[in-house]
Amino acid sequence: MLTQTSLNRILYGSRGFRIRVPISSCTLAAGAGEVYRKVIKVVEEHGVDAEVYRVGCTGLCFMDPWIELAREGLPPAIYGNVKTEQIEHIIKNYSEGDLSEATAVRFKTGSGGPPALEEVDFWRYQVRYVSRNCGLVDPESIYDYIETGGYLGLKKALYMKQEEVIEVIKTSGLRGRGGAGFPTWLKWKIAYEQKNDVKYVICNGDEGDPGAFMNRLLAESDPHRVLEGLIIAGYAVGATRGIIFVRAEKPLMADRLEKAVEDARKLGFLGKNILSSNFNFDVEVYRSAGAFVCGEETALIAAIEGRSRPRQRPPYPATHGLWGRPTVINNVETLAHVATIFQTGVEEFVKHGTEKSRGTKMFCVTGAVKRTGVYEVPIGTKIKTLVFDLAGGSIEGRKVKAVQIGGPSGGCIPAELMDLEMDYESLQSYGAIMGSGGLVVIDDSNCMVDVAKFFTSFTLAESCGKCLPCRVGMRHLSDLLERLTSGEASLEDIEVAQELGESIARSSLCALGGTAPNPILSTLRYFKDEYVEHVVNRRCPAKVCAKLVKYSVDPALCRGCTQCARVCQVGAISGSPGEVHRINYDICIKCGQCLIACPFGAIKKV
Amino acid sequence: MYRGRLNPREVVGEVVSKYGCDRGRLVQILQEIQKTFRYLPRESLEEVSEKLGVSLSEVLNVATFYHQFRLEPVGRYIIYVCFGTACYLRGASEVYEAIRRSAGLSNGRSTTEDGLLTVEKARCFGCCSLAPVAMVLSSDGSERYVHGKLTPQAGRRLVFNYRSKARE
Amino acid sequence: MVKVYVNGVEVEVPPGVPIIEAVEKAGYRVPVLCYLNDFFSEATCRLCVVLVNGRVVPACKFPVSDGAKIVTESRELDTYRRMNFQLLLSTHRIKCWSCLRKTSCSLLDLSKQLNLGEFPVCSECPLTGDDCLVAKGEPCLGPLTAAGCSAECTRNGVPCLGCRGYIEDPELWRDSMRDLYEKHGVDGEKLEAAAKFFWSFLPGELKKIISEVSRDK
Numbered sequence: 003m004l005t006q007t008s009l010n011r012i013l014y015g016s017r018g019f020r021i022r023v024p025i026s027s028c029t030l031a032a033g034a035g036e037v038y039r040k041v042i043k044v045v046e047e048h049g050v051d052a053e054v055y056r057v058g059c060t061g062l063c064f065m066d067p068w069i070e071l072a073r074e075g076l077p078p079a080i081y082g083n084v085k086t087e088q089i090e091h092i093i094k095n096y097s098e099g100d101l102s103e104a105t106a107v108r109f110k111t112g113s114g115g116p117p118a119l120e121e122v123d124f125w126r127y128q129v130r131y132v133s134r135n136c137g138l139v140d141p142e143s144i145y146d147y148i149e150t151g152g153y154l155g156l157k158k159a160l161y162m163k164q165e166e167v168i169e170v171i172k173t174s175g176l177r178g179r180g181g182a183g184f185p186t187w188l189k190w191k192i193a194y195e196q197k198n199d200v201k202y203v204i205c206n207g208d209e210g211d212p213g214a215f216m217n218r219l220l221a222e223s224d225p226h227r228v229l230e231g232l233i234i235a236g237y238a239v240g241a242t243r244g245i246i247f248v249r250a251e252k253p254l255m256a257d258r259l260e261k262a263v264e265d266a267r268k269l270g271f272l273g274k275n276i277l278s279s280n281f282n283f284d285v286e287v288y289r290s291a292g293a294f295v296c297g298e299e300t301a302l303i304a305a306i307e308g309r310s311r312p313r314q315r316p317p318y319p320a321t322h323g324l325w326g327r328p329t330v331i332n333n334v335e336t337l338a339h340v341a342t343i344f345q346t347g348v349e350e351f352v353k354h355g356t357e358k359s360r361g362t363k364m365f366c367v368t369g370a371v372k373r374t375g376v377y378e379v380p381i382g383t384k385i386k387t388l389v390f391d392l393a394g395g396s397i398e399g400r401k402v403k404a405v406q407i408g409g410p411s412g413g414c415i416p417a418e419l420m421d422l423e424m425d426y427e428s429l430q431s432y433g434a435i436m437g438s439g440g441l442v443v444i445d446d447s448n449c450m451v452d453v454a455k456f457f458t459s460f461t462l463a464e465s466c467g468k469c470l471p472c473r474v475g476m477r478h479l480s481d482l483l484e485r486l487t488s489g490e491a492s493l494e495d496i497e498v499a500q501e502l503g504e505s506i507a508r509s510s511l512c513a514l515g516g517t518a519p520n521p522i523l524s525t526l527r528y529f530k531d532e533y534v535e536h537v538v539n540r541r542c543p544a545k546v547c548a549k550l551v552k553y554s555v556d557p558a559l560c561r562g563c564t565q566c567a568r569v570c571q572v573g574a575i576s577g578s579p580g581e582v583h584r585i586n587y588d589i590c591i592k593c594g595q596c597l598i599a600c601p602f603g604a605i606k607k608v
Numbered sequence: 609m610y611r612g613r614l615n616p617r618e619v620v621g622e623v624v625s626k627y628g629c630d631r632g633r634l635v636q637i638l639q640e641i642q643k644t645f646r647y648l649p650r651e652s653l654e655e656v657s658e659k660l661g662v663s664l665s666e667v668l669n670v671a672t673f674y675h676q677f678r679l680e681p682v683g684r685y686i687i688y689v690c691f692g693t694a695c696y697l698r699g700a701s702e703v704y705e706a707i708r709r710s711a712g713l714s715n716g717r718s719t720t721e722d723g724l725l726t727v728e729k730a731r732c733f734g735c736c737s738l739a740p741v742a743m744v745l746s747s748d749g750s751e752r753y754v755h756g757k758l759t760p761q762a763g764r765r766l767v768f769n770y771r772s773k774a775r776e
Numbered sequence: 777m778v779k780v781y782v783n784g785v786e787v788e789v790p791p792g793v794p795i796i797e798a799v800e801k802a803g804y805r806v807p808v809l810c811y812l813n814d815f816f817s818e819a820t821c822r823l824c825v826v827l828v829n830g831r832v833v834p835a836c837k838f839p840v841s842d843g844a845k846i847v848t849e850s851r852e853l854d855t856y857r858r859m860n861f862q863l864l865l866s867t868h869r870i871k872c873w874s875c876l877r878k879t880s881c882s883l884l885d886l887s888k889q890l891n892l893g894e895f896p897v898c899s900e901c902p903l904t905g906d907d908c909l910v911a912k913g914e915p916c917l918g919p920l921t922a923a924g925c926s927a928e929c930t931r932n933g934v935p936c937l938g939c940r941g942y943i944e945d946p947e948l949w950r951d952s953m954r955d956l957y958e959k960h961g962v963d964g965e966k967l968e969a970a971a972k973f974f975w976s977f978l979p980g981e982l983k984k985i986i987s988e989v990s991r992d993k
């Protein structure tokens with residue numbers, strides 16, 4: 003669908019030379035702002051005839067900030083981890099045809115030189131379907147989106163009957179990417195069949211899972227794709243209004259979506275009689291004040307209505323949603339898939355994935371890996387492929403111990419099960435969930451009990467407090483884990499944790515409580531020995547749990563610099579300059595400051 | 609504590625007339641008020657409850673439910689240390705402790721005595737690949753910086769830099 | 777009307793009503809707490825859980841659907857109900873001896889229904905205020921004894937001797953000791969003598985507390 007001329011226009015721009023600088027939340031944090039300014043300066047000072055072009059992020063966060071230079075006749079080259087002082091040099095060399103410093107090129111024109119993207123590990127295993135435009139186009143330009151085939155999907159959809167649109171999604175087999183994997187067409191069909199003159203469609207961009215940011219990345223890098231999907235959804239169910247629900251903590255995402263809505267309205271993709279059809283539809287961006295539970299669909303609706311807590315389903319939002327009207331809620335990525343399916347045709351979509359779950363999914367790989375980032379792979383890809391091939395495996399000298407999948411309500415999959423093919427069902431049967439697709443890699447420097455404690459305290463803090471099992475039960479679980487990590491628990495407590503966890507999971511009102519015990523249950527399932535070690539030997543094998551570790555001075559390394567004695571707030575360290583220092587365990591409060599302060603690495607945790 | 613001599617009740621009046629007496633706009637109204645005062649003064653909440661005709665407890669319910677809202681005055685710069693999963697596993701707690709110590713905060717206080725800095729925990733900013741991350745916001749919302757790949761040392765530098773910046 | 781099966785019993789109810797109506801119509805009972813018909817039904821306490829086609833749902837809110845198979849009793853459900861009830865009690869300051877709701881306590885009813893001995897005899901004792909035996913200075917063990925006997929002895933003016941066994945929660949002992957015995961100046965020696973009747977069943981910690989109280993006097 004993207005013709006060669008269009009692609010060239012996008013790649014090289016009207017002046018035949020485009021320098022792409024990614025401007026999105028994550029690249030800005032890595033210093034892309036300075037890079038952007040510097041590139042503009044260099045281009046002006048040296049009179050380079052190039053267009054400095056703002057794009058979204060590719061998801062290759064490990065090489066932020068990156069820039070891409072593309073001049074007609076030369077392969078577009080991507081430079082990772084650039085520093086401002088290198089830029090002049092890079093631009094000069096590239097202009098002269100010397101690509102040797104590039105991390106990769108988009109495609110090769112000859113032999114030799116830097117590898118093409120399809121040859122490098124972090125790209126090779128990906129199938130960039132919804133994220134095709136990320137890092138390629140200017141997210142704030144509707145024209146660029148149209149150039150890549152944008153809003154063609156909407157045109158096609160508007161030529162069809164509503165039932166036909168739903169039928170297309172049905173044959174595609176698209177399932178919700180927001181967590182539960184509910185068939186999208188079914189949701190639409192139920193809402194479509196409701197007799198009601200007012201219906202709503204909502205794009206769920208709350209994304210509260212810490213460790214997952216694919217929705218933010220997609221909406222910041224290609225907001226029109228999400229919007230197009232939402233308009234199609236609106237048409238299919240017969241809605242008159244759409245709402246994009248975004249957190250105030252992610253302001254750039256909200257700004258870009260707002261800009262997209264405005265531009266689309268100007269060009270007649272929104273408003274009355276869209277593209278001369280008789281379909282009227284408008285969209286508003288809603289900035290939420292941020293609470294994890296608001297990602298849950300009934301809580302999200304309640305939040306828009308000015309209340310804040312989930313309610314028992316049924317009735318489901320598709321029949322009884324916002325202000326009591328039929329409402330379809332879809333995830334950002336689901337909607338982007340909808341738009342892309344209509345643009346490329348169903349055949350392109352169903353090529354990938356498994357029998358039960360078609361298509362691709364974006365996964366965020368973070369934590370203890372070499373190449374953190376967002377990778378789009380077919381559903382059913384092995385965990386191994388994501389963690390080791392794409393993300394490069396563990397950091398030097400460490401060993402991957404487990405992968406936490408699905409955010410705070412997901413579970414930990416141990417390293418032995420890395421061959422598992424990730425789809426909704428298989429993950430669930432192993433105690434995790436797909437969730438929004440965040441993978442946090444845990445290595446041997448992390449303690450699994452501490453990890454469970456972390457997630458439990460997260461869900462406890464995020465519990466809305468409406469129903470009893472989640473509100474009180476999670477408090478007990480959290481206290482229990484606190485006792486475990488302080489070495490004060492008994493083996494009986496572990497049994498209680500198991501029983502209580504199961505009870506909370508089964509009897510809570512919403513899925514937050516329903517999944518909140520997952521981290522503790524799954525770590526109990528695969529890492530029970532670590533729990534037992536904390537109880538029986540009062541020892542933390544990974545040396546993380548503060549109350550169970552001791553700090554000691556390695557006499558071979560200590561040079562008597564007195565740094566540690568000076569930072570110690572309680573005066574537990576003694577020793578005169580030049581002599582090996584000693585820690586008095588009766589006084590030490592295990593704050594760990596000496597460990598940070600020692601310039602010779604002589605303080606050790608034992 | 610208020611900036612200038614703004615009267616919370618007047619400000620609420622303006623904001624409410626902008627959004628209308630619509631209960632459904634409660635979150636936006638509070639957001640707007642917080643933009644003005646950097647936090648939600650008690651009087652403003654009382655005024656909102658009167659104007660919208662919802663009980664004060666309900667307004668407080670919403671104000672305490674969302675992370676964005678603050679009921680206490682804050683420092684000039686707020687340092688949010690991310691306690692999301694990726695950041696936590698990469699040592700956010702050590703960074704947080706280092707920042708608190710060098711800001712001189714103890715006993716559960718979160719704002720320094722000179723009123724320049726506030727240190728708080730936050731949830732994921734979506735920059736997990738740069739973990740551990742801290743976001744610094746000026747309390748009027750005009751400046752926003754994200755700092756990635758922090759260490760305890762970098763945390764201490766951060767406090768130093770923003771403290772001198774706040775003094776300016 | 778839709779047809780549903782409650783523990784195998786077929787009943788017909790109007791569509792959309794909560795399951796609890798079908799359950800009641802079929803002649804069964806489930807424990808409810810937060811459900812107040814039209815007044816409040818947000819399904820927050822999760823004590824009324826039942827199984828519908830294998831799914832755990834609150835009977836007070838979940839609507840019936842045609843042909844639904846409802847199970848109201850099973851080991852699993854019992855575990856959840858007890859667990860949730862205990863969670864509820866863990867946040868409840870039990871002070872039945874001075875509670876205003878003394879004679880109409882839904883928690884107490886539920887505790888009996890679920891067969892949990894978490895309340896002291898005081899919760900069932902109708903003697904309040906000046907009538908309370910402890911207030912009269914009698915060494916009544918009601919505050920320390922598990923409820924469930926309808927407080928027959930105290931009703932008839934005989935101080936409780938604790939024949940039903942002692943309540944398990946040490947926090948409760950402390951509260952009752954402080955709140956009641958000390959306040960009303962119960963003679964420590966008499967108290968110890970009364971407790972000695974079933975002394976061998978008395979948990980060690982409680983023994984200690986009683987001895988302490990009696991020494992103070």
Ligand SMILES: Cc1cc2nc3c(=O)[nH]c(=O)nc-3n(C[C@H](O)[C@H](O)[C@H](O)COP(=O)(O)O)c2cc1C
Pocket residue numbers: 177178179180181182183184186206207208209210211294295296297298299300331332333334336337438512513514
């Ligand atoms: C506690 C909780 C948090 C959730 N957070 C999100 C979220 O941040 N984004 C999202 O798209 N869905 C989230 N969901 C799932 C939504 O409830 C809903 O299933 C989803 O938006 C449906 O969209 P889909 O069918 O496109 O997946 C959350 C669910 C729960 C229970």
Ligand code: SF4
Pocket residue numbers: 295311312464465466467468469470472473510511512513514515516
């Ligand atoms: S499960 Fe937790 S978050 Fe969900 S309604 Fe109950 S208390 Fe609220």
Ligand code: FES
Pocket residue numbers: 212213214690691692693694695696731732733734735736737739740741
């Ligand atoms: S976990 Fe810290 S930014 Fe996401």
Ligand code: FES
Pocket residue numbers: 807808809810811818819820821822823824825834835836837
């Ligand atoms: S009675 Fe409380 S949930 Fe049903």
